[in-house]
Amino acid sequence: GAVVSQHPSWVICKSGTSVKIECRSLDFQATTMFWYRQFPKQSLMLMATSNEGSKATYEQGVEKDKFLINHASLTLSTLTVTSAHPEDSSFYICSAAAGQRSYNEQFFGPGTRLTVL
Amino acid sequence: ILNVEQSPQSLHVQEGDSTNFTCSFPSSNFYALHWYRWETAKSPEALFVMTLNGDEKKKGRISATLNTKEGYSYLYIKGSQPEDSATYLCAHYNTDKLIFGTGTRLQVFP
Numbered sequence: 001g002a003v004v005s006q007h008p009s010w011v012i013c014k015s016g017t018s019v020k021i022e023c024r025s026l027d028f029q030a031t032t033m034f035w036y037r038q039f040p041k042q043s044l045m046l047m048a049t050s051n052e053g054s055k056a057t058y059e060q061g062v063e064k065d066k067f068l069i070n071h072a073s074l075t076l077s078t079l080t081v082t083s084a085h086p087e088d089s090s091f092y093i094c095s096a097a098a099g100q101r102s103y104n105e106q107f108f109g110p111g112t113r114l115t116v117l
Numbered sequence: 118i119l120n121v122e123q124s125p126q127s128l129h130v131q132e133g134d135s136t137n138f139t140c141s142f143p144s145s146n147f148y149a150l151h152w153y154r155w156e157t158a159k160s161p162e163a164l165f166v167m168t169l170n171g172d173e174k175k176k177g178r179i180s181a182t183l184n185t186k187e188g189y190s191y192l193y194i195k196g197s198q199p200e201d202s203a204t205y206l207c208a209h210y211n212t213d214k215l216i217f218g219t220g221t222r223l224q225v226f227p
Contacts, residue, residue: 043217108161
């Protein structure tokens with residue numbers, strides 16, 4: 001199946017710093033990439049959807065100025081958590097789809113555990 | 118947000134046992150249901166994408182059924198093996214996004 005990598009797999013940072021997470025589709029071109037967040041004992045929650053070359057669409061309650069998403073190519077999307085705070089500590093995971101709609105099969109990365117001190 | 122519920126939350130079975138778990142979702146405006154298998158420290162792996170009422174899909178010892186009218190899907194594992202130990206997630210496609218359940222954590226003991 002299609003492979004999606006995510007880097008880093010975990011990161012610890014100080015409050016107020018910014019953290020960038022990369023999501024790459026290794027063997028296919030991803031028209032659409034999705035960013036999810038999972039808090040302990042909760043389900044994966046969609047944060048935003050990004051299509052290559054256009055602005056991301058953010059879900060209600062997700063601050064676009066705090067979670068910057070760039071989808072500059074068909075194989076790379078990045079999520080930057082700006083001015084991170086302890087409440088941003090979570091598991092962030094991306095997925096990629098070859099089609100335009102999220103009902104298409106999505107291929108997930110392994111996720112990034114972010115801890116903000 | 119329309120919830121997706123999975124049960125049980127966790128399950129422990131003996132190697133060789135068959136098992137099944139449930140995903141329930143809103144039955145109105147159904148479009149698709151996804152099943153994923155997620156092993157610890159790995160990427161969730163897509164098992165099935167189901168779209169038609171009455172659909173039944175199979176991959177090796179794992180199969181799934183779909184009832185869109187009553188809003189549920191079952192995942193079955195025949196003859197569980199230790200390597201089947203994982204969290205099984207279902208996700209309902211709704212208003213252009215996937216809504217995930219919290220998963221069923223399966224542990225298979227040798």
